[in-house]
Amino acid sequence: MTFVTLNECPPGLFRTEDGTYGFKSEYSTTTVDAYCLESGEYFWGGATNAEERGALKVEPVDxxxxxxxxxxxxxxxxxxxxxxxxxxxxxxxxxxxxxxxxxxxxxxxxxxxxxxxxxxxxxxxxxxxxxxxxxxxxxxxxxxxxRRGDLSDPRLPDAYDDGVPF
The missing domain is CATH 1.20.5 (Single alpha-helices involved in coiled-coils or other helix-helix interfaces)
Incomplete structure (x- = not known):
């Protein structure tokens, strides 16, 4: 947000340029009712009169x-x-x-x-x-x-052929 004057600031929390937090009440009479958030005292912000106080730059905080x-x-x-x-x-x-x-x-x-x-x-x-x-x-x-079997006709059985070579 941007800084506005205390008079233009909507009701609720605000922060000053030096980092102090305050609260602006919606119930104001002839001048702005604002309070310090830490102490609950009436907020002046270094101003000496109501006009200076209303012209202080503050940033609304949501x-x-x-x-x-x-x-x-x-x-x-x-x-x-x-x-x-x-x-x-x-x-x-x-x-x-x-x-x-x-x-x-x-x-x-x-x-x-x-x-x-x-x-x-x-x-x-x-x-x-x-x-x-x-x-x-x-x-x-x-x-x-x-072998004995190699000497005879293979188609004929050989009674002496035991299949062991000699």
Whole structure:
């Protein structure tokens, strides 16, 4: 609000230029009835007569409007805090989800590393077996080892063939 003279000020609370609070009554006789808010004394504001007092600059104060404005500001601030808290909670949930995904990925990595290690061991075993079989094949070719079943017609049963090479 702006400063007006005490005579122009509406009834109610007012503040002087030096920060003193007062109250102007609506029940005035010939001069303005104004009182100091702190002490309840008749308000003079440093003036020496009624005319000077009526010409003093004061600012009307509407505490109820200021309280409502402060409450509205507090509500806006509370809503902003609620929004920030909700955003913080969402971020915390995303972080938990990311940590869980990281743990899952690490578990999968360990699982696949274990499978790869097992596959490598089986591959080494298969290579060893293949080398052993190659060696036996070369030995068979070199020694010309033949089973009894290889000498007769395979379609005919051989009474002496026990399936064991000699």
């Amino acid at each position: 505490f109820l409007a200021q309280i409502k404005a402060a409450e509205a500001e507090a509500a806006r601030h509370a809503a902003n805090l609620d929004n920030e808290k909700a955003a913080h909670d969402r971020t915390r949930e995303r972080l938990k989800d990311a940590e869980a995904a990281k743990r899952d990925a690490e578990n999968q990595k360990r699982f696949f590393e274990s499978r790869a290690s097992s596959a490598e061991k089986r591959m080494e075993q298969a290579q060893g077996t293949a080398m052993e079989l190659r060696g036996r094949l070369l030995e068979l070719k070199a020694n010309q080892m033949i």
